Amino acid sequence: MENGTAPERQWTFLTNHARVLVQIARDPGIRVRDIAAFCLLTERAVQRIITDLEQAGYLSHERRGRTNHYSVIASKHLRHPADAGPTVSELLAALLRQDPRPDHENPASTTPRG
Numbered sequence: 001m002e003n004g005t006a007p008e009r010q011w012t013f014l015t016n017h018a019r020v021l022v023q024i025a026r027d028p029g030i031r032v033r034d035i036a037a038f039c040l041l042t043e044r045a046v047q048r049i050i051t052d053l054e055q056a057g058y059l060s061h062e063r064r065g066r067t068n069h070y071s072v073i074a075s076k077h078l079r080h081p082a083d084a085g086p087t088v089s090e091l092l093a094a095l096l097r098q099d100p101r102p103d104h105e106n107p108a109s110t111t112p113r114g
Contacts, residue, residue, distance in 0.1 A: 020053070059073065
């Protein structure tokens with residue numbers, strides 16, 4: 001600690017599990033290597049997360065030739081009691097939205113006034 005200031009705490013809104021799930025939802029045929037690159041994780045960490053998600057029933061995979069094809073179990077409810085209610089599908093719908101701005105801030109959704 002220089003100058004008596006506390007170091008800045010590092011945190012994020014999403015867990016690594018959520019990030020991996022989002023990448024798989026975007027591209028069910030994505031490679032572990034590519035997920036790792038997008039999420040800034042190691043391939044080993046991504047493999048552990050995929051295993052966790054499969055064991056908890058949020059994800060399944062099917063081998064197609066030399067690659068895996070993943071399926072997100074969208075009807076599954078979030079597991080933490082504080083998050084009770086929404087499904088994986090509802091979470092992904094919010095996270096995969098293309099333009100996060102509300103309609104009143106989205107220039108494409110405004111109509112010209114005459």
